Amino acid sequence: MRAEIICVGSELLLGDIVDTNTQYLARRLSGLGIDLFFSTSVGDNLNRLVDCLQRALSRSDIVLTTGGLGPTDDDLTREGIASLLGETLVVDESLAEHLRRFFALRGFEMTENNLKQASLVPSARSIPNSRGTAPGWWVEKDGKVIVAMPGPPGELHNMWETQVEPRLAGVGAAILSRTLKAFNISESRVDDLLKPVTPACNPTVAVYAKQDGIHIRITAKAENLGAAAVAIAPVEVQVRRLLGDSVWGADEDTQESVALAAVAARGLSVAACETITRGQLSAMLASASAGGASFLGGLVMPYGEGDTRSAAELASLARERFASDIAVGVAGQPLPGADPPMDQVNVAVLMPGGASASEAVFRSRRQLVRTLGAYYALHELRRLLGHSG
Amino acid sequence: MRAEIICVGSELLLGDIVDTNTQYLARRLSGLGIDLFFSTSVGDNLNRLVDCLQRALSRSDIVLTTGGLGPTDDDLTREGIASLLGETLVVDESLAEHLRRFFALRGFEMTENNLKQASLVPSARSIPNSRGTAPGWWVEKDGKVIVAMPGPPGELHNMWETQVEPRLAGVGAAILSRTLKAFNISESRVDDLLKPVTPACNPTVAVYAKQDGIHIRITAKAENLGAAAVAIAPVEVQVRRLLGDSVWGADEDTQESVALAAVAARGLSVAACETITRGQLSAMLASASAGGASFLGGLVMPYGEGDTRSAAELASLARERFASDIAVGVAGQPLPGADPPMDQVNVAVLMPGGASASEAVFRSRRQLVRTLGAYYALHELRRLLGHSG
Numbered sequence: 129m130r131a132e133i134i135c136v137g138s139e140l141l142l143g144d145i146v147d148t149n150t151q152y153l154a155r156r157l158s159g160l161g162i163d164l165f166f167s168t169s170v171g172d173n174l175n176r177l178v179d180c181l182q183r184a185l186s187r188s189d190i191v192l193t194t195g196g197l198g199p200t201d202d203d204l205t206r207e208g209i210a211s212l213l214g215e216t217l218v219v220d221e222s223l224a225e226h227l228r229r230f231f232a233l234r235g236f237e238m239t240e241n242n243l244k245q246a247s248l249v250p251s252a253r254s255i256p257n258s259r260g261t262a263p264g265w266w267v268e269k270d271g272k273v274i275v276a277m278p279g280p281p282g283e284l285h286n287m288w289e290t291q292v293e294p295r296l297a298g299v300g301a302a303i304l305s306r307t308l309k310a311f312n313i314s315e316s317r318v319d320d321l322l323k324p325v326t327p328a329c330n331p332t333v334a335v336y337a338k339q340d341g342i343h344i345r346i347t348a349k350a351e352n353l354g355a356a357a358v359a360i361a362p363v364e365v366q367v368r369r370l371l372g373d374s375v376w377g378a379d380e381d382t383q384e385s386v387a388l389a390a391v392a393a394r395g396l397s398v399a400a401c402e403t404i405t406r407g408q409l410s411a412m413l414a415s416a417s418a419g420g421a422s423f424l425g426g427l428v429m430p431y432g433e434g435d436t437r438s439a440a441e442l443a444s445l446a447r448e449r450f451a452s453d454i455a456v457g458v459a460g461q462p463l464p465g466a467d468p469p470m471d472q473v474n475v476a477v478l479m480p481g482g483a484s485a486s487e488a489v490f491r492s493r494r495q496l497v498r499t500l501g502a503y504y505a506l507h508e509l510r511r512l513l514g515h516s517g
Numbered sequence: 518m519r520a521e522i523i524c525v526g527s528e529l530l531l532g533d534i535v536d537t538n539t540q541y542l543a544r545r546l547s548g549l550g551i552d553l554f555f556s557t558s559v560g561d562n563l564n565r566l567v568d569c570l571q572r573a574l575s576r577s578d579i580v581l582t583t584g585g586l587g588p589t590d591d592d593l594t595r596e597g598i599a600s601l602l603g604e605t606l607v608v609d610e611s612l613a614e615h616l617r618r619f620f621a622l623r624g625f626e627m628t629e630n631n632l633k634q635a636s637l638v639p640s641a642r643s644i645p646n647s648r649g650t651a652p653g654w655w656v657e658k659d660g661k662v663i664v665a666m667p668g669p670p671g672e673l674h675n676m677w678e679t680q681v682e683p684r685l686a687g688v689g690a691a692i693l694s695r696t697l698k699a700f701n702i703s704e705s706r707v708d709d710l711l712k713p714v715t716p717a718c719n720p721t722v723a724v725y726a727k728q729d730g731i732h733i734r735i736t737a738k739a740e741n742l743g744a745a746a747v748a749i750a751p752v753e754v755q756v757r758r759l760l761g762d763s764v765w766g767a768d769e770d771t772q773e774s775v776a777l778a779a780v781a782a783r784g785l786s787v788a789a790c791e792t793i794t795r796g797q798l799s800a801m802l803a804s805a806s807a808g809g810a811s812f813l814g815g816l817v818m819p820y821g822e823g824d825t826r827s828a829a830e831l832a833s834l835a836r837e838r839f840a841s842d843i844a845v846g847v848a849g850q851p852l853p854g855a856d857p858p859m860d861q862v863n864v865a866v867l868m869p870g871g872a873s874a875s876e877a878v879f880r881s882r883r884q885l886v887r888t889l890g891a892y893y894a895l896h897e898l899r900r901l902l903g904h905s906g
Contacts, residue, residue: 141553143544144725144734146537150558155532164530165565167558169539176554183572336533345533407800410817414795415883426817427838428799430809449816449838494804 129162132188134180136196136205137279138171149194149284156288161301161349162190172196177208185212185272190296195279197262199241205276206247206265213269215249223247223254223263230261255291259283264291303349304356306364309381310374311341311507318342321370331363340383340503341376376510383506384412388419390513391454396480398509399450401427401442402502403435404460404473406494409502424450435461439476439485453480458505460497463489473501475508484512520551521577523569525585525594526668527560538583538673545677550690550738551579561585566597574601574661579685584668586651588631594665595636595654602658604638612636612643612652619650641665644680648672653680692738693745697756698770699763700730700896707731710759720752729772729892730765765899772895773801777808779902780843785869787898788839790816790831791891792824793849793862795883798891813839824850828865828874842869847894849886852878862890864897873901 133153139145150167157164165188170180177196184191196205210217223246231238245262248254255264255275260283265276275292277284310318315337319326322344325333331348344367348359368375377386391398402409410426427446429437443457460473469492477484486508490500522542528534539556546553554577559569566585573580585594599606612635620627634651637643644653644664649672654665664681666673699707704726708715711733714722720737733756737748757764766775780787791798799815816835818826832846849862858881866873875897879889 139725140539141543141556142547143540143542144723146535146540148535150529151532151535153532154530158531165560165562166569167530169556171554173554180555334533336528406803407796407815407817410815411796411800411887414817414819415887420819420821423819425819426796426799426815428796428803428815428817430803430812430814432809498800498804 129190130188131157131162131164131190131192132184133164133167134177134184134191134193135167135169135279136172136177136193136208137169138173138202140169140195141171148281149279152281152285153192153194153288156293158303158305158347160293160296161303162296172202172204174204174207174211177204178211181208181212181274185274189272191272191274193274193276194284197245197264197276197278199239199244199261201241203244206244206249209252209265209267209274209276210249213249213251213267215251217247217249219243219246220248220254227261255287257283257287258290259286266292266295301349301351302353302356303347304353304360305345305347306360307379308344308346308364308367308371308375309341309377310344310371311376311383311503313342313371313374315342318344318371322367324370325363325366328363331359333363333367339499344371376507382412382416383503383510384416385418387506387509387513388413388416388422390419390510392419392422394513396453397422397424397450398454398456399424399426399446399452400456400458400505401429401446401449402458402505403429403431403437403442404471404497405458405501405505406431406498408498409456409458409505412502412506424452431460433462435459439474440478440483443476443478443483447478454478454509456505456509458501460501462492466492468492471497471501473497473504475505477508477512479512484508518551518579519577520546520553520579520581521573522553522556523566523573523580523582524556524558524668525561525566525582525597526558527562527591529558529584530560537670538668541670541674542581542583542677545682547692547694549682549685550692551685561591561593563593563596563600566593567600570597570601570663574663578661580661580663582663582665583673586634586653586665586667588628588633588650590630592633595633595638598641598654598656598663598665599638602638602640602656604640606636606638608632608635609637609643616650644676646672646676647679648675655681655684690738690740691742691745692736693742693749694734694736695749695753696768697733697735697753697760697764698727698730698766699733699760700765700772700892702731702760702763704731707733707760711756713759714752714755717752720748722752722756728888733760765896771801771805772892772899773805774807776895776898776902777802777805777811779808779899781808781811783902785842786811786813786839787843787845788813788815788835788841789845789847789894790818790835790838791845791847791894792818792820792826792831793860793886794847794890794894795820795887797887798845798847798894801891801895813841820849822851824848828863829867829872832865832867832872836867843867843898845894845898847890849890851881855881857881860886860890862886862893864894866897866901868901873897 252265252267267274334345336343348356350356407428413423439457439459443455447455455478457476463470641654641656656663723734725732737745739745796817802812828846828848832844836844844867846865852859860881
């Protein structure tokens with residue numbers, strides 16, 4: 129079963145927005161075991177759109193379109209499908225009525241151009257859109273399927289998960305992935321350590337470098353999700369054995385949640401004070417989805433070149449202000465004479481049992497130092513608590 | 518002059534990464550006045566890649582590829598271009614020598630497969646890659662151009678800006694954009710107010726809803742950038758007149774920089790204390806690229822349901838801790854009985870002259886409330902300082 133995506137909208141080709149719909153649909157298709165071989169972005173131009181639809185239908189079983197379903201003249205997806213199929217657009221009275229109610233409820237007047245969104249062709253059934261005014265289209269012709277969905281991610285995700293995926297489920301084999309996350313180890317080192325498992329083709333083991341560390345993605349294809357999970361389990365055990373305690377979490381885990389959960393598990397509390405990370409550490413800790421109650425607060429001090437406060441001083445400020453069991457201080461400064469410019473990030477952790485200090489060096493790019501410095505501090509905190517994911 | 522993009526890599530079609538290269542190249546092409554009609558993502562499969570290259574070359578003057586230039590067997594862009602042109606890959610000794618030095622300098626051993634990256638076809642000249650091991654290709658044949666570039670954004674951006682764009686500059690007309698930014702006004706309201714200017718086709722005026730407010734993009738096409746700037750100026754004046762003081766900035770301005778600059782311009786200092794925004798406001802202020810010296814610090818207090826501290830109390834804590842002229846407090850709680858769930862965000866600003874309090878309501882999604890709440894607080898601060906962008 130082969131699918132293909134067509135993203136419709138000139139804004140994609142003017143660089144006004146990043147297309148995140150392709151990644152979203154690619155992941156969902158992979159979960160359904162449906163192969164995706166092409167994704168194309170095309171502007172609001174009828175001929176070029178029909179050309180793309182034509183080619184997609186000739187080489188794929190399922191064509192998914194996003195965008196071009198709005199009320200304005202440059203929303204052309206319906207017109208494109210109609211012209212591809214040689215069918216005529218007709219306003220569907222029940223859809224039109226639904227639209228009128230939608231506008232009436234909000235006290236808006238419904239302009240004529242909105243009726244576009246209530247039109248269908250004979251081969252198309254409408255797909256309800258609970259998040260917006262434009263219904264989707266489910267089109268079946270000559271054993272192929274075209275699914276036209278709205279471009280706004282919120283509307284697309286809702287329509288896909290509640291309407292489209294249930295109709296597609298079961299057409300392919302199941303694909304399941306498990307992602308392990310490691311920190312403070314290089315991608316190439318992970319590659320080396322995983323050589324015993326990477327050649328396998330099912331489950332596959334893939335390594336990706338991300339901001340919060342190295343992600344190891346184990347993917348199994350099987351007749352159902354249960355069988356895929358069974359295939360993944362022994363590989364996960366092996367990967368964890370090969371990588372040791374550099375693995376800190378899995379799947380949706382974040383470094384802040386894992387670190388705070390480790391603090392909470394020991395019945396302790398933590399506070400932070402930071403300069404060079406510019407509030408990123410406090411923001412992560414305050415946003416953690418787990419262990420939140422063990423975070424007592426963060427002090428964000430302005431950072432400037434030549435800042436001489438030590439991480440230990442900052443940690444003391446945090447403990448003083450919030451009376452926490454554990455206090456994390458993050459300071460830093462440019463590394464003298466480094467080319468390209470680098471920043472040294474110093475982390476001090478005051479524990480009930482004593483204190484620890486460590487440092488790391490990152491390229492001097494504000495966003496990078498903020499984020500990697502904060503992850504490094506969370507890593508130190510985890511390490512001192514003897515936690516491994 | 519028509520360009521087209523082909524992104525090569527199965528990771529794009531498995532949903533492992535979002536393709537940001539298309540947006541980057543689309544913006545750069547637009548700046549050069551080169552039209553972009555299609556962008557296609559294709560996996561690491563030789564036949565499908567050649568198929569895409571063939572079609573692209575048949576309908577476009579310039580084909581830009583990203584990715585597939587690495588050393589491994591599934592990096593197939595060079596093979597694809599060679600097969601498309603019916604030419605043979607040959608290792609270029611000077612490129613090979615350059616690679617050997619690259620590895621030697623880092624004390625790595627260079628494995629054989631890396632020689633792939635030193636290969637060329639007769640129609641291709643190599644493009645230096647100062648950020649990685651894979652050089653790009655500049656291919657000219659039958660009046661068409663193929664430019665093969667690496668997939669990692671850092672390598673791509675550097676190669677494009679230092680090597681590729683200079684060779685392409687001047688082939689098209691110039692396109693210049695100016696973006697005005699408004700806050701606390703709805704997209705549809707902006708649409709209404711701008712009706713006098715939106716029908717024009719050069720300069721065009723487009724409206725986009727973004728997290729930091731509504732962006733109004735004025736784009737002019739002219740024979741050179743100077744002429745485009747001249748065409749934009751009067752339209753900008755008109756847009757600003759139509760939108761009044763809801764416009765807070767332009768182009769690269771951020772709300773935090775504009776707000777801090779307004780504080781600094783009055784010789785004042787500011788500090789913040791926040792709960793529901795979970796450190797986002799402090800992180801923004803600490804990261805601002807302008808007026809940084811006027812930010813004295815932020816207090817990030819943990820946020821929990823049923824938190825009863827008022828924004829005014831939080832503002833007092835900030836002023837107390839940092840002895841600032843101005844103190845901003847941000848509190849909040851879920852809005853009782855709201856469906857869908859909403860959070861109320863309360864902002865208090867203590868000024869030398871007195872105090873102000875205001876509130877707004879946002880959908881209860883953590884990331885959303887964090888960011889929009891912080892922007893709302895910055896907006897209030899700007900408003901009280903009588904600043905307009």
